[in-house]
Amino acid sequence: MNQRFQILFVLIVVILSCIFAQAQVPLVTAVQILKAEDARRYDSVLEGLLKSPNFAVRERAALAAGRIGDKRAVPALAALFEDTKNQGRVWTAAVFALGEIESADGGEAVLDVLKAESGYSKRDKDVLSRAVEAAGKIVAANAKDANLNDLKSAIVRVMDDELKSGVPISQVVVYGLTAILRTRPDGGDVVVAKFLDSTDARVRGDALNTLTRLRSKQRLDVIRGLLRRDPDAVVRANAARVLGAAEDKEALPLLLDYAVNGDDLRVRVACIRSLAAIKDASVADKLIERGNALLELRGRSKFRKPVENGELLEVMAALGRLLQGTENTKAITFLRHFRAVDGLASPETEIAFARIAPKAYVAEDAEPIFTYTDPNAAAAYGQGMAEIASLKNDDLNAQAGEQLTRFVSGMATGVKAKDQAKMLRAMPDLTRSLAALKPDNLNQVLRGQLANDDVFIRASAAELLGERPLTKENFAALEKAFTVSLLKDKYYNDAMLAILDALAKLDKKAATGSLLMALNSRDYLVRTKVFELLDDKELEKTSPGLPMMVKFAREKKQDQVQPYVSAFGTKQGQLLNSDLDYRRALSRKNGSVKAVLTTEKGAFTIVFVPEEAPLTVDNWVKLARSGYFNGLEVHRVVPNFVMQDGDPRGDGNGGPGWSIRCEINWRGFDRGVVGMALSGKDTGGSQWFVTHSPQPHLDGGYTVFGRVDETGMKVVDNIVRGDKILKVTVVGR
Secondary structure (H helix, E strand, C coil), rough: CHHHHHHHHHHHHHHHHHHHCCCCHHHHHHHHHHHHHHHCCHHHHHHHHHHCCCCHHHHHHHHHHHHHHHHHHHHHHHHHHHHHHCCHHHHHHHHHHHHHHHHHHHHHHHHHHHHHCCCCCCCCCHHHHHHHHHHHHHHCCCCCCCHHHHHHHHHHHHHHHHHCCHHHHHHHHHHHHHHHHHCCCCCHHHHHHHHCCCCHHHHHHHHHHHHHHHCCCCCCCHHHHHHHHHHHHHHHHHHHHHHHHCCCCCHHHHHHHHHHHHCHHHHHHHHHHHHHHCCCCHHHHHHHHHHHHHHHHHHHHCCCCCCCHHHHHHHHHHHHHHHCCCCCCCHHHHHHHHHHCCCCCHHHHHHHHHCHHHHHHHHHCCCHHHHHHHHHHHHHHHHHHHHHHHHCHHHHHHHHHHHHHHHHHHHHEEEEEEEHHHHHHHHHHHHHHHHHHHHHHHHHHHHHHHCCCCCCHHHHHHHCCCCCCCCHHHHHHHHHHHHHHHHHHCCCCCHHHHHHHHHHHHHHHHHHHHHHHCCCCHHHHHHHHHHHCCCCHHHHCCCCHHHHHHHHHHHHCCCCEEECCCCHHHCCEEECCCCEEEEEHHHHCCCCEEEEEECCEEEEEEECCCCCHHHHHHHHHHHHHHCCCCCEEEEEEEEEEEEEEEECCCCCCCCCCCCCCCCCCCCCCCCCCECCCCCCCCCCCCCEEEECCCCCCCCCCCEEEEEEEEHHHHHHHHHHHHEEEEEEEECCC
């Protein structure tokens, strides 16, 4: 008996060992996949891994194919659904990947999955929810493709099936709500509104978020009730957002009450914004009273940047929309008071002042001695002046143009030597402001700025020239700036990308020579931009040799990321990781490494998820351990949305001098989620954000790489623009 038991025991151990081995991706293979992702390389190696006998390898390879985004992977991913052994996580990864690739070629496979998984005989909620998500991404990315109409309709059908089931699966519904938000199917808001009765607060909140973005007027009576009584603050805030988007005047007293008396910041902010959207000036006096009360609280705060700042700026913005052109004395007095306290550093107050009293704003002394030392104040002043252009008053527009031109010209002598470097940060905003006012010498000003040493000044000048009528002088200046950028810009690629876009907008045929030359850039992102611009059937008609040249460039693998070579003096858009880096990144487990961030408002901890985003976590940890984040100002805070940091310049443009690829994963953007900020795919570097509340529209578009718990979020909620991250301490390996 004992011998039989021992034999049975050994057999069980062997079987479990085999199953456990099957559930793991061998380290050598994991490194291989990570390398392919890093190089954005889909080839026969990765395609072979999609057929591996190890289901964990198939799952991981499918995710990699989606992250790489090459539509050549679509047939291999679709083939995974033909074999029932691939059910579960492999199918989930495959359909998620098809959504990430966003090719219409994957639409049929996703539709087949929806047909198989939806209805009353649901087999796998993960597969179904990711299929709905994928359908939304594919349809949204190919909005004009009539062949995807069945896929679009299938999203609504799945949501109807959930309602009919009697017990809707929250996970499926949440992804379906976001899919409707992205695709905007006919009658979609009617279906969405039915989920307002859900017992799940997340479903109610997401349904309201979708209705807001659809500007729906469905069930407004129910939504008013949710604002009054729902126990969940996010639901109440989102209910207020719907009422504003729908311009529901019946909700005006309710919104005003919660805007000035509400006990939750998220709800108050949403109500203030909605009052601005409804545009009924009768509420202005109460908002001014609330603003003055907040100013009094601000004065009693022990912090340099009190939490009241964020709400005050929302009040300012609302007053600007409600009282446009009224020259309201109470509002102007309130604005002047806050401007003095705030040091003229907030664009919201300047824009509001310019809207309410444009003549007084144009005549206002710009206080150059003060604003010539503060780039935020200078940029805010420019944005206020630019607002004058929206009034369509030629005389006032001309005065504002002259005033702003004098202000910018005065910087040449008014900025002291010690302030020159930081004041350059204001120039991109000031340039855009000048362009909005359209002075007679705008082309000359922009061409002059194309020669500036600052890469972001050149980027903004190029972007604006691309929007101007084509002239020989403008085109020649852009071509010259392109050559300089190609040779000179080693740390940032913003100017190069903006110049290429501008040349192509003005005259793509004439720009072909520069575009082909840009394929010699070391920066993968620059070359990707060129391939996108050259993918033009009309251009091929006038340049018959172009397809062959593009094909030759692809054969030379210029559409892939190239290894870093120090001799070129730049790290932009290259492979920076070694095998050691890949192995270190893969060795971390979720929760094994954390970062404690000490701020002016207290400390909070980020718990990283390296198993989902190994290279993103590795990059962030390396930067933190070098002291990169210490002392940086939080440059962006949008109440009830995000807090964003990681920019050494402080204007939202800065980074570490290189970019990292996206590692889009299955985690969603709930409250307290940490993600990488982007200006396009694979443009992350050092800027990161924390979500104040669920943001489902960010899912699948930004890399989730960590989380802040609710204790830490109490600190994050109090952080406002201008607060500093004093120190970052990494705990763990």
